[in-house]
Amino acid sequence: MSQTYMPIRPVAKAEDVQDAYNQHKDRLVNAIDSTKSILSDIRSFNKDDWVVRYPQLKEEPSTTAPNTPLRSLSFADDPSNVTPVRLGPTRSLSYSDAKEEEATDEIPPLSSDFHVLRLDLKLGSASSANTASSLVSQLEKSSIAHLLDERLANSIAHIDKLRLRVQDTSSKVLVTGDLNAGKSTLVNALLRRQIMPVDQQPCTTAFCEVHDATENGDVEAVHIVKAGAAYDPADDSTFTLAAIEDLEDIIAEYETKDAEHLLKVYLAGKDQNSLLSNGTVNISLIDAPGLNRDSIKTTALFARQEEIDVVVFVVSAENHFTLSAKEFLWTASNEKAYLFIVVNKYDMIRNKDKCKRIVLEQIKGLSPRTWEDSNDLVHFVDSASAVNDDKESFAFDEMEAALRSFVLTKRSKSKLQPVETFLLNLLGDIELLASANKLVAEAEVAQARAELAEAKPVLEKMKSGRDKLEEGLESVEEEGVGKTSTKAKKVLSDALEQVGSGRPFGSLQLPSYPGLLSVWDYARDVRRILLESLDLAVKLAEDEARTVTSDGVVQIKNLGEEHLPAGVERSRRIFMPEAMFSAVRRGKGSNGLKTRGKAVVVAGGAHGLGIGLASRPEMQETTFLDLFDVNHQFFLHFGDGSKSSSEADSTAGALSVVGVGVGALTMVGGQAVGVRGVIEGMVRLSDFFSNENARKWALPVVGAVTIGAVVYVILELPSSIPRTIGRRIKVSVEAEEDDHQWESENIARIGRETRKVLRLASWDLRERFRGAMEERGKEVKNAEENEKRALKAQEWFASVGERVGNVRVNARFGEVSAV
Numbered sequence: 001m002s003q004t005y006m007p008i009r010p011v012a013k014a015e016d017v018q019d020a021y022n023q024h025k026d027r028l029v030n031a032i033d034s035t036k037s038i039l040s041d042i043r044s045f046n047k048d049d050w051v052v053r054y055p056q057l058k059e060e061p062s063t064t065a066p067n068t069p070l071r072s073l074s075f076a077d078d079p080s081n082v083t084p085v086r087l088g089p090t091r092s093l094s095y096s097d098a099k100e101e102e103a104t105d106e107i108p109p110l111s112s113d114f115h116v117l118r119l120d121l122k123l124g125s126a127s128s129a130n131t132a133s134s135l136v137s138q139l140e141k142s143s144i145a146h147l148l149d150e151r152l153a154n155s156i157a158h159i160d161k162l163r164l165r166v167q168d169t170s171s172k173v174l175v176t177g178d179l180n181a182g183k184s185t186l187v188n189a190l191l192r193r194q195i196m197p198v199d200q201q202p203c204t205t206a207f208c209e210v211h212d213a214t215e216n217g218d219v220e221a222v223h224i225v226k227a228g229a230a231y232d233p234a235d236d237s238t239f240t241l242a243a244i245e246d247l248e249d250i251i252a253e254y255e256t257k258d259a260e261h262l263l264k265v266y267l268a269g270k271d272q273n274s275l276l277s278n279g280t281v282n283i284s285l286i287d288a289p290g291l292n293r294d295s296i297k298t299t300a301l302f303a304r305q306e307e308i309d310v311v312v313f314v315v316s317a318e319n320h321f322t323l324s325a326k327e328f329l330w331t332a333s334n335e336k337a338y339l340f341i342v343v344n345k346y347d348m349i350r351n352k353d354k355c356k357r358i359v360l361e362q363i364k365g366l367s368p369r370t371w372e373d374s375n376d377l378v379h380f381v382d383s384a385s386a387v388n389d390d391k392e393s394f395a396f397d398e399m400e401a402a403l404r405s406f407v408l409t410k411r412s413k414s415k416l417q418p419v420e421t422f423l424l425n426l427l428g429d430i431e432l433l434a435s436a437n438k439l440v441a442e443a444e445v446a447q448a449r450a451e452l453a454e455a456k457p458v459l460e461k462m463k464s465g466r467d468k469l470e471e472g473l474e475s476v477e478e479e480g481v482g483k484t485s486t487k488a489k490k491v492l493s494d495a496l497e498q499v500g501s502g503r504p505f506g507s508l509q510l511p512s513y514p515g516l517l518s519v520w521d522y523a524r525d526v527r528r529i530l531l532e533s534l535d536l537a538v539k540l541a542e543d544e545a546r547t548v549t550s551d552g553v554v555q556i557k558n559l560g561e562e563h564l565p566a567g568v569e570r571s572r573r574i575f576m577p578e579a580m581f582s583a584v585r586r587g588k589g590s591n592g593l594k595t596r597g598k599a600v601v602v603a604g605g606a607h608g609l610g611i612g613l614a615s616r617p618e619m620q621e622t623t624f625l626d627l628f629d630v631n632h633q634f635f636l637h638f639g640d641g642s643k644s645s646s647e648a649d650s651t652a653g654a655l656s657v658v659g660v661g662v663g664a665l666t667m668v669g670g671q672a673v674g675v676r677g678v679i680e681g682m683v684r685l686s687d688f689f690s691n692e693n694a695r696k697w698a699l700p701v702v703g704a705v706t707i708g709a710v711v712y713v714i715l716e717l718p719s720s721i722p723r724t725i726g727r728r729i730k731v732s733v734e735a736e737e738d739d740h741q742w743e744s745e746n747i748a749r750i751g752r753e754t755r756k757v758l759r760l761a762s763w764d765l766r767e768r769f770r771g772a773m774e775e776r777g778k779e780v781k782n783a784e785e786n787e788k789r790a791l792k793a794q795e796w797f798a799s800v801g802e803r804v805g806n807v808r809v810n811a812r813f814g815e816v817s818a819v
C-alpha cells in the first residue's frame with residue numbers, strides 16, 4: 001500500500017539532528033574546557049592564596065521563601081560555628097537576612113550536599129556518630145583543603161575523560177535478527193555495496209564489523225581477529241589479513257566451524273550518502289549472525305558492549321518475531337532501550353496493514369518504549385530492492401535517515417547528556433563552594449577591619465607618643481641625677497666643713513675628755529666620731545638619693561601608664577630603695593664552700609659595706625700630730641696648706657721634736673706668732689741672757705712663762721684635739737686626687753647609683769613600649785594582610801561565581817536540547 005511507503009518524517013530532519021548534535025557537542029567541549037580551567041584555578045588558589053573551606057549545609061524549615069530555603073552553614077574544620085544562610089537557585093549561598101530572591105516555581109528543590117566534590121569526612125561507624133563528628137571537627141583546615149584538592153584533581157581527570165568521550169566520533173551499530181531475515185542484504189543496502197554474502201541459506205556465522213578504510217590507512221582489507229587477541233589494527237599479530245574479495249569465501253569457511261568469529265572489514269570509496277560517511281560520527285556496522293539457539297547468547301553479549309550505540313533488529317515481515325527473536329529483544333530492551341527495528345521483506349506481504357498491526361502489537365509486548373516511539377524506531381522496508389539503485393525506495397531512505405538520527409540521538413542521550421548532567425552538578429558544586437568561601441572571605445574582611453579599627457589608633461598614638469616618652473624618661477633621669485648630686489654635695493660639704501672645725505655631724509657626740517692621762521684614747525675616740533660623722537653624712541646623702549630615686553621611679557611608672565596601651569602588662573618590678581648602694585656578693589654556703597650563682601645583697605651603703613672612712617684602718621690611726629699639729633702650723637705659715645697629707649707626714653717626723661716646744665710657743669696668746677718672730681725672739685732672748693742683770697731675773701720669768709704655756713696647752717687639749725683631728729681629717733680627705741677625692745667620689749657614686757636605678761626603670765619601660773609597639777605593629781600588619789587576602793578571595797570567589805554562570809549560559813545548560 002502506497003501510504004506505508006510515504007516518508008514518515010522529512011529527510012532534512014537528519015541534517016538538523018546532525019547540526020544540533022554538533023552544536024551540542026561543541027558547547028559541551030567548551031563547557032568542559034571552561035570548567036576544567038575553573039577547577040585548575042581553584043586548585044592553584046587553594047594552594048597559593050587561600051585555604052579553601054569545605055562547607056556543610058543542613059536544611060532548616062522556611063516559611064517565607066520556599067525556593068530559597070533556609071540552611072545552616074558550617075565548615076568541616078569548624079562544625080560548631082553555624083550561620084543561617086539561603087541557597088539560591090543556582091546553589092549559590094547568601095546570608096539569610098539578605099534580600100530574598102524572587103521565588104519562581106521552576107526551580108527544582110536544591111540539594112544542599114555536594115554531588116561531585118563531596119568529601120567523605122564521616123569517619124568511623126554510623127553507630128558512633130559522636131565519635132565520627134568529633135573526628136571531623138578535629139580535621140584541620142589544611143587537611144580538608146588537601147582532601148578537596150585531591151577531589152578537584154580527580155574531577156579534572158574525570159572531565160578529561162568525558163571530553164574524550166564527547167569528542168569520540170566512533171559509533172557502532174549492531175545489526176542482528178532472525179536467521180535469513182535479510183541482515184546482510186540490509187547492511188549491503190546501507191553500504192551501497194555488495195559486501196556481505198547473501199544467501200537463501202542461513203550463512204553468516206561471524207560478526208562482520210564494517211569500518212571506514214581511513215581507520216586502516218585508506219587500505220581496504222579484511223582482518224580476521226585471532227581468538228583471544230586484543231585487536232589492534234596496527235599490530236598484525238592480533239589478526240590474519242585477507243582481501244575484501246575473499247570475504248565471501250572466508251564467511252563460507254567459518255560457516256562450517258562452530259565458534260563465532262570477528263572480522264574487521266575496512267571499506268574505501270563509500271557513497272557520500274551512506275550511513276557510514278555522514279561526517280559527524282564514524283559509524284561502523286556490525287553484521288551479526290542470525291539468531292539461533294547457539295548464537296543468541298553471544299549476540300546478546302555483544303549487544304551489551306559499551307561501544308554499541310544502537311541495536312538494529314531485523315525481522316522478516318513474512319515470519320514476524322520468532323521465539324529466539326522475542327527472547328533476544330526481551331533481554332536487549334531491558335538492558336538497552338535503544339532498539340531500532342527493521343521489518344524486512346515488506347514487499348513480500350500482501351496485507352501490509354495487518355502485518356504492521358501484528359508486528360507492532362508484538363513490539364508493544366516486547367519493548368514498550370520502542371513501541372511508544374514506533375514512528376521513528378520501527379520501519380517496514382524492502383532491503384533487496386534498496387540495493388538496486390534503479391528503484392526508488394522512499395521507505396528505505398526514510399529508514400536510513402531515521403537510523404542516522406537515531407544513532408545521533410542515542411549518542412546524545414548516552415554520551416552527551418550524562419556529561420551535561422555531570423557538568424551541571426559539578427558547576428553547582430563549584431558555585432556552592434565559591435559562594436560559601438565568599439561568605440567566609442566577607443566575614444574575614446569584616447573581622448580584619450574591626451581589628452584594624454582597634455589596633456591602628458593605638459599604634460598611631462604610640463608612634464606619636466614615642467618621642468614624648470623618650471624625652472620624659474631622659475628628663476626624669478637627668479633631673480633625678482641632678483637633684484641627688486646637688487643634695488649630696490650640700491650634705492657632704494656641710495659635714496666636711498663641720499668635721500673640719502672639729503664638730504661631729506648629726507646626732508653624733510664627741511666623747512667627754514677623760515683627762516691628760518687618757519689623752520691618747522681621747523684622740524682616738526674623737527677621730528672615730530669625726531670619721532663616723534663623715535660616714536653619717538654619706539649615709540644621709542644616700543638616703544636623700546633614695547627618696548629622689550623613688551620619686552623618679554614613680555614618675556617613670558606614671559609615664560608608663562600614660563604611654564603604654566591598655567592590655568600591656570606593666571612592670572612588676574618593685575623598687576627597693578634599701579637595695580640602692582648595695583652590692584651583690586657571691587655568697588658562701590654554710591659549709592664554707594662557694595655556692596654557685598647564689599648572690600647576697602648587702603644593704604647599708606658604703607657604711608654597711610665596710611668601706612666607710614671610720615672602717616678604714618689608715619684613717620683610724622691616731623698619731624702624735626692629732627694632739628699637736630705642728631705640721632699644720634708649719635704649713636699654715638710657710639706653705640700653702642694644700643700639700644698632700646703624705647708630704648705633710650714626711651716632713652712631720654723631722655719637725656716633731658722641736659714641734660712640741662715651738663708648737664707650744666706658737667700657741668702662746670692663742671695666736672700664731674710666726675717663725676720669724678720666734679727667731680727674732682730667740683735672738684733677743686740670747687741677747688737678753690747675755691746681759692748679767694737680765695740673766696738674774698729673767699730665768700725664773702721664762703721658766704714661769706713656759707710652765708704657764710705648757711699648762712695652757714694642756715688645759716686647751718679637750719678643745720684643740722677635735723679641731724686638730726677634724727682639720728687633719730678634712731685635709732686628708734680633700735687631699736686625694738680628683739677622682740678619689742672623698743666628696744666628689746661620693747657625689748659621683750650617689751649620682752651613678754641613682755642613674756643606674758632610673759635607667760633600669762626607663763629601660764624596662766622602653767622595652768615594654770617597644771615590645772607593645774612591635775606587637776601592635778604586627779597586629780596591624782597581620783590585619784592589613786588578612787584584609788587584603790580576604791578581599792582578594794572575596795573578589796576571586798565572586799568571579800568564580802560569574803565564570804560558572806557564564807559557562808552555564810554559553811553551554812545553554814537548562815535549555816531543552818534539540819537532540
Ligand SMILES: Nc1nc2c(ncn2[C@@H]2O[C@H](COP(=O)(O)OP(=O)(O)OP(=O)(O)O)[C@@H](O)[C@H]2O)c(=O)[nH]1
Nearest residue numbers: 180181182183184185199202203204290345383384
Ligand atoms: N523479497 C525480498 N527478499 C529479500 C529481502 N531481503 C533479503 N531477501 C532475501 O532473503 C534471503 C536471505 O537474505 P540474507 O541477507 O542472506 O539474510 P541473512 O539474515 O543475512 O541470513 P543469515 O545471515 O544467514 O542469517 C536472500 O535470498 C535475499 O535475497 C527483501 O527485502 N525482499
